Amino acid sequence: MKKLSIFASLFMLLAIFTASTASACTNYLVTRGASADGSNMITYAADSHVLYGELYFRPAADWAEGTMIDVYEWDTGKYLGQIPQVAHTYSVVGNMNEFQLAIGETTWGGVEQLGSQEGALIDYGSLIYLTLQRAKSAREAIKVMTELVETYGYYSSGESFSISDKDEVWILEMIGKGNGEKGAVWAARMIPDGYVSGHANHARITQFPLEGKTSISSDKMDKIFNPEIVNVYAKDMISFAKEKGLYPKDGKNKNFSFSDSYGPVDFGGARYCEMRVWTFFNRVSKDMDKHFDYAKGNIKLDKKGYATNRMPLWIKPDHKVELSELKDAMRDHLEGTELDMSKDMGAGPYGNPYRWRPLTWEVDGVTYCNERATATQQTGFSFVAQSRNWLPDAVGGINWFGVDDAASTVYFPMYCSATRVPKSFAVGNGKMMDFTNKSAFWVFNQVTNFAYTRYSEIHPEIRAKQVELEAKYQNFTKIIDMAAEGMFKADKAAAIEFLTDFSCNQGDNLTNEWREFYGYLFAKFMDGNIKTKDGNKQNPKMRQPGYSEKWKRAVANDTGDQLKVKGASH
Template sequence: MLISAPVSACTIFAVTPGASEDGSMYVGHTNDGVGFDWRNYDDISLIYIPAADHATGDKRPIAFDPNSGSDAAGNKAQGNSETILGYIDQVPHTYAYYTASYGMMNEHQLLSGECTDYAKIQLGAEEGKRIFYSSELSNIALERCTTARGAVELVGELIESYGYYGTGETLIFADPKEAWVIEMCSNPEGTGGLWVAEKIPDGEVFVEGNEFRIREIVPNDPDMLYATDLFRIVEENGMWSPADGTLDWLEATSYGEYSHPYYSLMRVWSIQNRLAPSLELSPYVEDSYTEAYPFTIKPDEKVNLTTAFSLYRDHYEGTEFDLTTGVAAGPFGNPYRYLGPSDAHTDFQNETFIEVRPGANPRPVSAVFCAYSYVAQARADLPDPVGGVLWFGPAVAYETVYAPMYAGAENVSVPYATGDREVYDPESAYWTFDFVTNWAMLRYDAMIVDIQQKQSELESESIEAVKVTDAQAVELIQAGDEAGARQLLTTFTVERGDTIIDEWQALSGMLVVKYSNGLITDPTNENVEESGYPAWWSQEADYQYGPRVYALDQLRDTDGLNFTGQTVWVPKNASFEDILSII
């Protein structure tokens, strides 16, 4: 089965309890891709999978994931998610969990996040031989596991037993106390698969953006796991030799970044630099195999929930890569760029060559093609149904609102579970938020102020409401009424989601009225402002050579005029030379 479908190009992080302000575990994921997933759902919708009991002898089907190939713009999937590649034995009981393209959080506070990586060996799916991609692996882990290490061990076992196809992939698994990273790719021998896993030290933060981050593989390290025949396979297939020294997972299995230089590393640098400026990390590196950015960092200040949200709201503001500045951002600081051939998510380097393209825009953390993002939270001091909260944000991360969804809830707000990229539906959560992002591009510098004010208001309200709901649910559980607690958590999850959608739709209407037709209309007092363009843009756009005198041809032949924004009065009979001497 050929692989040429668009897939996720995501940014993920994990904040361990020792690195967070209140001892929470956080796992973040942006799903920056398009297409249909293993359930034949568009990847913009959120799905709640209930817990289930299964009879002896039941089998669990493994669906083909059409998003398992290269993320080349415009490509369509070969095959579809209705294709069943094989079956594995079902377990007696599977846990409830939230999923979309990938599993997010289950009812036992097991969290997960995913990102795609470039690997040297990317084999296609084959029934009975290579049946697993990371999407089904993440979901099965949430169906069956309660701990991060248990999830890693299960995923590794499934890869070796049933084979792995598609792109290189990374999954984070975290429980309330421990977090692990597992990275995987196809086996050049055609069966099984290659994988390694490393524990994230408590008190540290891990970040990844579409490039393997695990490096040296140390045998017998208790904080490291890997495929049974890893060393033999990479040596016999010429991917590594003991003479090279310690096995470097990244160098052995990947050429590093894909698409273009800094596509991955700039995001890693940005998040690490924002959390730990004391490290004075340089944004510049020698190549994809750089060791300039450590596997994990200790943040200068402990991370709270609001800070965790902010990690995804980044266009490199305040740095030399700031996408809100310069001619490309237009007159109003639009940070989003139309993707072109040089931005395509295709391989640009191999063993001996590197493709130097005409140029590419920096790839921001908050990408305009984002389907959804989330920050999943686990809290060891609370019962599982209460301690796990999925903070889910549809569409583009910078302009979304993260809505709380409890691990113990048994339903979600309807707008979050519906939607299709090919059909505009203003009632769906995705289109509710995506509309605001696209409308904001007309006058981003002004509209983002309104957006952030409402965003902060809603998220602050949610954080306070969660504290109240936590206490109520815990009280019910301690009284022996877990069913009542789950009902409370479900009602809160659904109603809070509904409220956020209603509030954002109201914001959408206000923004349309306030910023229509290039004007700024105050919706309360109806004052209208004709703000025009900033002076620097008028200069760049040759505004000063426009029709302001009748000697227009002579004006256009004049070089070196600087726009000052000032007007002057001259006699009607003044010559062009007289006017020119003044302006």
């Protein structure tokens, strides 16, 4: 049988995550009835300190019978084995395929005894990209994903997946069965239209209906394409938990909670993970104050050990969510809350809402934590996937893509039908330890890391530029949509080439503009000064803002008389 070497090489290129990824990703989910323009949207931030941000591309292809795929673990590059290829695979740009299907993820680990499975061939990263190449809809994706792990074993620990297409948005949560058994237990729920959801490194599916016309177990997967079905779960989801002592043997099935059994919430699960979901919910609903105590890590448990004060899996927003609003949700640093990272002394003299890792630290034997906000310095790439059912698939799907810290990135439009990606975002253009100013990842990191030095002074300039460019792109796509839709009816291939050219041009132009922007910022803020041009004069205007009053008082208190200016003694 033939070995699929091209696919294997691609997976080697993608094997750039480390275990640090497994504790740091954020997904927000918006159904079309909850969005301002009627599109389904999901977000994803791929956060890892050693993840090199680039835009993956897999062209559609036909494969000879007997072709095999080499599978490598996404986090480490470890070779796991081979599985058969299907006859035809679909084109995939990033985490979105040509049919507007998009998949994101967050890792939550779960109970330790289920964290590894010897001999398993499918890890969560491979599961995402194999599925995007094989499924056309969210329901088909759930079927493909669960069948893959049942057939070949599940190599990863607990994982939540966001799955969206042009009509529906689903959340699928999965954990392996540990050594000795193949496969995984899982549960999937469709987000009701008009609602929003989210997950951020913690399992969130609790109790849900197990019977009736809306729910099926995995032994009835042939019914998953029935639109009335909105809950699907592994047939042994509860019996396996009872067997492993994760749920009482005499516990009633109707009271079973997937998350509380397979991934019980603790202080860290709430404070570092659920807090990120809370910030999104809080942006779109005025009813979230009642859940803030839980999000801060104050967990209340019942006799079973289940948390009794958890947030709902989904909420109905107070207003229709704009695309720009969802992008900004990915940029949150807990602003407007008592945990605002820019306000305490850890922010330094310039209100920097970031804390360098590790996440926890000790003083005099007492453990403290840094907040884990949605926007974080270690993001490799992030996206907002937008699927629109009133347009042809080639036009309707846009992967709004950005590299580096979401708070300072710019999301540019990448149409899902594109047959290539911008050179500055392409796989192989630079590496984590190989700098090149031709790479979007490095260009954006230059700007972002410069801003970290004097955040309150420099970031407002980034924000203004970000708003300007993203507004321009959204206006552009309105025109491109109309033009491409018209072209699509006459010449599909020409329309796809048109969309590809547009997407690639926007990405590469963005990198060039951001490179020049870095030069502007560096000249303006160099050496602790703020300089601006003064007409045609040789020397610029200059001001020296110094430090904040809060910081000056802190330094004065810390140094006592050491820095005090004194008069002459007599």
